[in-house]
């Protein structure tokens with residue numbers, strides 16, 4: 052696989068870090084951006100920047116076209132039936148909050164239940180705590196099988212006639228396992244609940260078809276998908292979005308405003324208050340072009356090759372503890388979460404950084420999952436399409452120095 056050449060598309064990967072080649076293994080946090088994405092942002096600001104939807108002049112029309120064409124590109128990318136079902140947000144967090152504040156606070160009633168999994172990122176957990184508390188509802192959890200996959204029994208028993216909302220992650224940012232979200236969606240629908248899928252860790256790594264998944268809402272961030280920070284997406288079924296109140300209120304989301312009252316614009320404008328991130332949308336569209344040209348088959352093959360290369364080497368090191376790496380379901384993505392025995396993850400990360408290796412260390416914004424795993428924190432290496440076996444070699448070589456740097460060996 053000649054993925055080494057693709058590194059040349061990514062200006063930042065040419066950098067040295069602490070005098071060493073940069074080994075960037077924090078793609079779960081954010082991905083690097085290809086030249087074409089950087090160019091598209093500069094092209095927008097240098098070529099046709101204006102406030103979209105507002106100006107009756109050519110430049111504003113061009114900016115509107117950039118923004119709306121990006122919406123159609125996202126629609127096709129995730130196979131949404133209609134472009135007005137694509138709402139641009141700041142990131143996945145804002146998209147999930149939109150559903151919680153707008154759908155949750157409106158339709159959840161006292162005594163109802165909201166079901167999420169213990170593997171949720173705080174962005175798909177804290178908003179549901181808020182809804183449950185505000186509405187007198189109960190928040191219930193789907194726990195995990197010993198291999199880290201969602202418990203089939205919990206999916207069957209926790210989602211009941213009382214459930215109004217089920218919210219699950221497509222891929223956990225800690226365990227890196229693809230959840231069978233179709234199964235969760237079917238169960239939710241069988242009891243009349245809606246299902247929200249957090250796609251922040253899936254959409255850059257596998258082909259996503261929201262109609263095949265069948266979910267009612269699907270949220271993701273552009274920046275984990277080769278795009279700039281500050282642009283995210285909420286897909287929602289039109290019939291649900293139509294009956295939801297606006298999340299934020301202000302410019303560009305109204306139909307008519309009087310002194311005391313307002314009627315709202317049609318979708319998607321109803322949910323896009325204020326001046327939008329057109330440069331971000333341009334970058335997201337360019338990123339989707341890059342990915343579609345690259346293909347998800349190749350991305351999945353690269354990540355699998357790297358995981359299969361790294362795991363046996365890690366298993367040989369008696370002081371390495373692995374999390375989410377025992378699945379036999381062929382559903383592992385390029386995320387490897389681990390600890391070095393007796394060394395705090397922050398120390399591991401700092402020692403690796405000195406050797407040019409960037410990983411994430413901490414609770415990964417998933418504290419209930421950390422507690423469930425019996426850990427305060429872990430280390431995480433996460434791969435993407437530009438990573439190579441050389442990156443894995445440098446990471447593991449650096450890992451082997453950790454305990455001696457800490458004077459444990």
Ligand code: C6P
Nearest residue numbers: 079080142143144172174224251272416
């Ligand atoms: N996870 C990570 O290093 P934002 O911050 O809105 O772009 O994405 C939030 C989010 C939601 N769901 C999942 C599953 C995620 O992994 C994230 C972001 C980063 O794992 C930053 S904590």
